[in-house]
Amino acid sequence: MDQKLARRRFLKIGGATAAALAGSVTTAGIAWSSPTAPPTRLTDGVFTLGVASGDPLHDRVVIWTRLAGNPLALDGSGGMPSRPVAVSWEVAHDERFTRLVRRGMTMARREDAHTVHVDVGGLEPARWYYYRFRAEGQLSPVGRTRTAPAPGDLPSSWTFSIASCQNYTAGYYTAYQDMLAGNPDLVVHLGDYIYEGGAQGAYWEHMPFRTAQRPAGPTMTLYRRLHWGRLATINMLDTRQYRSDHVPDIEADGPAAWDPDRTMLGTEQMRWLVDDLNTSTSTWNVLAQQVPFFEDPDVGAENDKWDGYRVSRQQLLEVMASGRPRNPLVLSGDIHANRAADLKLDFDDPESVTVGVEFTGTSITSGGQAAATVRHDPDPDNPHFRMAGTGRGHVAITVTPQLARADYRIVDTVRQPTSAARTVTSYVVEEGRAGLAPA
Ligand SMILES: [Fe+2]
Structure with missing residues (x-):
C-alpha cells in the first residue's frame, strides 16, 4: 500500500482531529485543482x-522535512499556501554534497501539512550520509x-x-546536545515525541516513518522491526493504539489487572512479537516501547503501565x-524518571528466575527542571527494582x-x-x- 493510501485510511479512522484534517484534504484539493487560484509565493x-x-x-532510510514559514500560524497552515510545493532532495557522502549518492523530487502537500517523507533506497549498510532539501x-x-x-x-x-517525553513548554531540549556529543548510531524515541493535546493523528506528519511496511489494520501501523545486523533485533512496539480501554483507571493488583482480555499490544501485534521472539537468532532482543514493563512497587498500576495488563505481560515473561x-x-x-529493573518470571517471588532487564529513561523536558537523584535498590521488598x-x-x-x-x-x-550533562549511574x-550489575 502506498503512503498516501495509508494516510487516507488513517485520517478516515483516526478520530476527531484526524477528521478535521481530512476536511482540509478536500479544501486543499479544491484550491489545487481550481484554475482560478493563483499559486502564492512561499514566504x-x-x-x-x-x-x-x-x-x-x-539499504535505506526515510528523510523528512516539513515546510512551514510560520509553524505556529493559528489556522494550522504553517504559513503555507494550500497548493502543493515541489521539493527536491539530495543524499551525499559528504556535508558539502560534492559526492552525491541519490537525488530526486517529491511534492509537499497540504493534506500532509506540507511534510515530505522520502524513503531513500539503494544505500550502503552501516554508513553515514548527509541529506538536504x-x-x-x-x-x-x-x-x-x-x-x-x-x-x-x-x-x-x-x-x-533512548529519549522520551519532550514537552516543548517545559524547557530546552539540552539532552539532545549531550546525545549528539556521544555520536550514537541511532536514537530510539519511546513516546511523547509530541504531546497529544490538540494534535492527535499527527504522528505521521511529524516523524520520519515509512508506513507501507506491513498491511494496515484498523489504524495506521506504527510498530515495526529493525535489525542491527545479527547483533540486535529492535521491536518498536505500539502500546498506544491497540490497548484495552483507557478509562477508568484500574488498580495495580486488583482483579481487573488480571483480566485475560486486557491487552497492551492487541492480538495481531502480540502474535507478531511472540513469533519473532520465539525464532530470533539475534544476540540481543530489544523491546523498545512506551511504558514501564516491570512490576513497579512505587506506582499503583493503571492503564499506562504493564502492571495493568498482567496476563499479557506474563505471556511475554514466559x-x-x-x-x-x-x-x-x-x-x-x-x-519522567529513571529506573532499572531485573525482569522476573514471578515478580512476587524474590527467588524467581530473572529472564531479562529493563532500562527506563527519564524525560527530555517533561516535568521541567529537576535535580538529579539516584537511589539504588530502593525497595527491599522488591529486589528486582534496582534503581x-x-x-x-x-x-x-x-x-x-x-x-x-x-x-x-x-x-x-x-x-x-x-547545558553540561553527566552520567549519574550505569548498569551492565x-x-x-x-x-543487571552495577558498571
Ligand atoms: Fe510524557
Missing part, C-alpha cells in the same frame, strides 16, 4: 522546522543519518540513546524465560556481542539553551546472563 524561511531522518534499514530556491539545513549494518554482519558495537530469545532487553519511558532516579536527560546504551551497558545521563539544566548486563 522566506520555509525550513524553520529543520530536517529529520529515521526508520533505518541496511530545496523548495523554490530555498535550501534546508543539512541532516546526517546512518544506515543499519548488513543483515549477516555482527557489528563489534552498537550505540544508541517467552523470555524459555530462553528462545537471547538476552531480552526492554526499554521504556513515559514516567530509581530523577532529573532530565537520556540513557546512552552501548551493545556489543558480550555486553550491554546503560549510562544514565542527566543534564544540569533545561532552563538554558545549553552480560550476554547469556540475565540480570
